[in-house]
Amino acid sequence: MIRMGELATSTDPGAVLAAIGLGSCVGLALIDRGAGVAGLAHIMLPADTGGSLQPGKFADTGVPALIERMAARGALRVRLEAVLVGGAQMLGAAGNRLDVGARNEAATRSALTRAGVRIVAAETGGTAGRTVRVHVGRGEVSVKEAGGAVTALWPASPAQMGAAA
């Protein structure tokens, strides 16, 4: 279980990385099918303002940190598939000063773009919390919305799975 501000990677085919109860936080999954590595970061805020010791908490530091951890386990940046989940507006209307969900998503996307990592799927925004699970061996990402059923987010269909392999 990857808690708020934490990040983790795994090469264990049986492992499942999960971030439970993402609200305004963004769960960033990275997958390298070729190397059999997957990672998940539970990002809480767009940018580090104070030199935190916990890079996973912020989009601007968390994205490079997760990519580095993936690389250390043999992943190649060009092969990485990024999946974004979360970034909901939990606390009311758009523009509410308390709502960091949309800013978290935007900061995560721009950090991925800067790093040259492609985003293959996303389930973000809205007003509901979500749980994300990354099945390391299968390179699959599933999402469960509050009060809803588990759905496969990536790969989206068998055809796409073939294309990605």
Added chain:
Amino acid sequence: MSGYTDLQLDALRELANIGSGTAGTALSGMIGRAIDVSVPQALALPLPDAVDAVGDPGQDVTGIVLPVIGDVEAIVLMLFDAADEACLCGLLGVEPAGELGRSAMSEIGNILSASYVRAFGAMTGLELEPEPPILLHDMRGAIVASALAPTSGGAGVALLLDSDLRIEGEHCNFTFLLLPTAAGVDELLLRLGVAG
């Protein structure tokens, strides 16, 4: 690790005690039942631990989020599981599901948090103003984390002032949390005469 001394946490706990006691009295007046208010906990925890301390992050609950502005910025958060919501709505004679139930829960949130915040203001001499409450049905972790993100900011430690209210004669209780911003905690400690 926590950044706050025992003396400071005691002072904050006392503040939460008076706030939740006042809120309990307000609720008691609304439903005509006695309310037991637990002695609050004042917990200064690393953020992930703070989320865990509130309870199972995956469980669907009802949350009432009340932003507070003024001299101290904070969020007051009340959490009810489905059974507690049904119990509370039952005491008010409304169905928990549907518009009336939502409206009743918002009303309860409004009255409880406003009395909690007023007690805080009266005790510290701070100008505090509650904003309209936001009612949510979602995963506990999603609600708590979304309230902690803007209040804790980049700080490594979150301060939770946590009380339980229990309705006498019913299996019905709920959690009352005050999540101040880091600057808000400093201001509170200053007013309580225990600044660091």
